[in-house]
Each structure stands twice: as C-alpha cells, then as structure tokens.
Amino acid sequence: MMIPIVKPYIPPKEKLFPELENILYSGYIAEGEKVYEFEKLFGAYVNNPFSLSLNSGTAALHIALIMAGVKPGDEVISTVLTAEPTNVAIKLVGGKVVWADVDPSTGLLDPVSVRSKITDKTKAIILVHYAGMVADLNEFTKISEEFNIPIIEDAAHALGAKYKGQNIGGVSEYTIFSLQAIKHMTTVDGGFLCLKSQEAFDRARKLRWFGLDKTRPRLENDITEAGYKYHMNNVNATIGIVQMQYIEQIVGSYIENGKYFDKALKNIPGIELLKYYDDTSPSYWLYTMKVDNRDAFIKHMAAHNISASELHLRNDRHSLFKESATELPAFNEFYKKMVHIPCGWWLSAEDREMIVSAINSGW
Ligand SMILES: Cc1ncc(COP(=O)(O)O)c(C=O)c1O
Numbered sequence: 001m002m003i004p005i006v007k008p009y010i011p012p013k014e015k016l017f018p019e020l021e022n023i024l025y026s027g028y029i030a031e032g033e034k035v036y037e038f039e040k041l042f043g044a045y046v047n048n049p050f051s052l053s054l055n056s057g058t059a060a061l062h063i064a065l066i067m068a069g070v071k072p073g074d075e076v077i078s079t080v081l082t083a084e085p086t087n088v089a090i091k092l093v094g095g096k097v098v099w100a101d102v103d104p105s106t107g108l109l110d111p112v113s114v115r116s117k118i119t120d121k122t123k124a125i126i127l128v129h130y131a132g133m134v135a136d137l138n139e140f141t142k143i144s145e146e147f148n149i150p151i152i153e154d155a156a157h158a159l160g161a162k163y164k165g166q167n168i169g170g171v172s173e174y175t176i177f178s179l180q181a182i183k184h185m186t187t188v189d190g191g192f193l194c195l196k197s198q199e200a201f202d203r204a205r206k207l208r209w210f211g212l213d214k215t216r217p218r219l220e221n222d223i224t225e226a227g228y229k230y231h232m233n234n235v236n237a238t239i240g241i242v243q244m245q246y247i248e249q250i251v252g253s254y255i256e257n258g259k260y261f262d263k264a265l266k267n268i269p270g271i272e273l274l275k276y277y278d279d280t281s282p283s284y285w286l287y288t289m290k291v292d293n294r295d296a297f298i299k300h301m302a303a304h305n306i307s308a309s310e311l312h313l314r315n316d317r318h319s320l321f322k323e324s325a326t327e328l329p330a331f332n333e334f335y336k337k338m339v340h341i342p343c344g345w346w347l348s349a350e351d352r353e354m355i356v357s358a359i360n361s362g363w
C-alpha cells in the first residue's frame with residue numbers, strides 16, 4: 001500500500017453518526033442553528049468572530065473578490081503556484097490575473113516582485129499560504145497599507161498555521177479557508193470567509209444567499225445586491241461541529257510531522273529545505289522541499305511505497321490565463337525542484353522514519 005499524500009480525516013463513527021442521524025431526521029437540514037454553532041466554534045479557532053461559513057473555499061474567494069470591488073478590467077496580483085480555484089475566481093468577476101514571482105527560498109509570493117506589479121488598476125493581492133506555509137505577512141501588511149490595496153489570504157491549505165503566535169484568519173481584510181475533501185479538516189465540502197467588521201460580515205452573509213437578509217422575515221426583505229447560493233447547510237455543519245472536537249489533535253499531528261521532517265531532513269545532499277518567514281509557523285498540509293533530480297526522487301519514493309509529487313500544475317499553463325503570460329524566473333527555478341511528501345495525521349512514527357530512511361538511501 002502506498003502512503004498517500006492526502007487523506008480525509010473523518011471522526012469515529014460512534015461520535016459522528018448519532019449526530020448526523022439527529023440532524024438528518026430533525027426536519028431542518030437547510031442553513032440553521034447547526035451552521036451558526038459551527039461558525040462560532042470555527043471563529044473561535046481562527047480568532048475571528050466575523051467568520052462566515054460557505055459551501056466551498058471557491059465561494060469564499062468569489063465573495064472576497066466581489067467585496068474587494070474587483071470589476072471587469074481590474075487587476076488582481078496572484079501566484080501561479082496554487083490550485084486553480086484561486087485564479088479561476090479572479091476570472092469569475094472579470095478581473096485580470098497579474099502574476100508576481102516567488103521567493104525561491106519558499107515558493108511563496110515575493111514582496112519585491114508584488115510591489116513591482118502594482119498599477120492604478122490593482123484592486124487586490126491574493127496571498128496563497130501554499131501547502132500550509134504562511135506568506136511574508138509582515139511585508140505584505142506594509143504593502144497593503146502603503147498602497148491601500150486589500151489582501152485576500154488564500155488559506156485553503158493553511159488551517160492552524162500561525163502568524164505572531166495566533167492561528168491565521170484575522171490578519172488581513174479577507175481570509176478564506178476550504179473544508180473540501182482533502183484539507184486539514186473537511187465537512188465533505190465547505191469553506192469559510194473571515195472578515196474584519198460586522199458591516200463586511202453582514203454584506204457577505206447576504207451575498208451567500210441570493211442577496212436576502214436571513215435575519216429578517218422573508219416577507220420583509222428587500223434585495224439590493226444580487227447574491228449567490230453559497231451557504232452551508234446543517235448537515236455539513238454537523239460534520240464540522242464534530243470535527244472541531246478533533247481539530248487540535250489533527251492539525252497538531254501535521255505540525256508535529258512537519259517539525260520532525262524539518263529536523264530529520266536537514267543536511268541531506270540533494271535536498272534543500274524551505275525557509276519560514278519571521279513571525280510565521282506553518283501547518284504543513286504537505287511537506288514541501290526542493291530536491292535535485294526530482295523525477296528520479298519521485299520514482300525512488302514510489303518504489304518505497306511513498307507518494308511524492310508536485311501536485312499542482314503551474315496555473316499559467318491554462319489557456320484561460322494566456323493574457324497574463326509573463327516571465328517568472330524565480331518560480332521556474334523553484335518549480336523544477338519542488339516536491340511534496342506526505343505529512344498528515346495518517347503517518348505513524350514508523351512511516352515517518354521509513355520516509356526519512358528512504359530519502360537518506362539516495363535516489
Ligand atoms: C489553494 C486553494 N484555494 C482554494 C481552493 C478552493 O477550495 P474549495 O475546493 O473548497 O472550493 C483550494 C482547494 O480546492 C485550494 O487548494
């Protein structure tokens with residue numbers, strides 16, 4: 001059996017099934033009390049009371065871009081190193097994707113490159129905390145203030161990652177999380193948009209449900225802005241509420257494994273470990289590093305029943321983004337060597353040791 005690179009954590013049957021049965025037969029499976037209870041628990045975890053649940057991380061990105069005021073023709077600075085939804089969402093609002101280059105020691109957006117891409121048309125900067133590593137928030141917060149451009153943190157991979165000792169989710173104007181099937185925590189599908197004020201929260205809440213204000217009776221409503229059908233329902237929220245009992249343990253095991261690899265893989269010829277920025281600590285959704293002869297490395301690991309891969313296609317390869325084509329020399333160098341190995345809750349102590357000794361044996 002191959003050790004997979006991602007795997008959903010589902011709570012024990014005896015904890016989850018009675019709760020699911022209750023809600024399924026309760027007569028109220030739409031958005032209701034379970035959703036609001038889950039939002040409180042999740043909001044406490046990410047230290048942000050303005051945390052709005054949605055049915056996906058993509059929905060959260062879409063609403064964030066609308067709220068940032070991105071209109072057709074406006075520019076959004078982003079990275080090619082991400083899953084496609086980050087950048088597809090920009091196209092949903094008619095924005096132009098502007099690629100900035102990465103810091104070769106992290107693979108995350110380079111503040112110097114981002115600065116050089118800012119124009120009068122820039123309406124937002126999307127920072128992807130790729131694979132659970134946190135972008136250089138110290139620098140990006142300065143850029144955001146200096147140019148008055150909001151930051152959207154795409155933290156789909158980074159639940160439980162920290163900035164200045166606190167779980168991320170309350171730093172920038174917008175932070176999005178994904179609870180999709182393979183993330184640190186899953187509700188099968190789901191997402192969160194974390195905001196900075198009651199006003200923003202109220203607008204986002206309407207945007208998630210046709211533009212209707214769910215806190216008022218239906219017959220007293222007046223839609224002023226078209227919204228979507230992006231809400232979470234009581235069934236997914238019930239899974240989320242049960243997951244919250246395990247979140248410290250599950251996210252904690254990713255982090256513990258990541259720290260183990262940080263130590264055990266130091267000083268191995270052909271491997272370069274990544275740097276973590278000041279005031280940040282990763283939640284290691286994947287363990288990411290740079291290796292020489294990547295293809296040989298991946299084959300070598302597969303021969304030891306360990307999945308290793310680059311996982312994502314650089315997003316500028318898609319025709320959808322052809323108008324954004326630009327040179328990204330630092331990224332090119334980084335991407336040639338980048339590889340992920342498994343780091344999640346499913347690794348036993350023996351698995352971790354086996355992974356390290358497979359790497360130590362050379363490829
Ligand atoms: C970096 C990143 N952003 C956004 C998303 C979108 O999340 P979702 O699948 O919940 O829509 C994903 C995951 O698919 C992702 O990996």
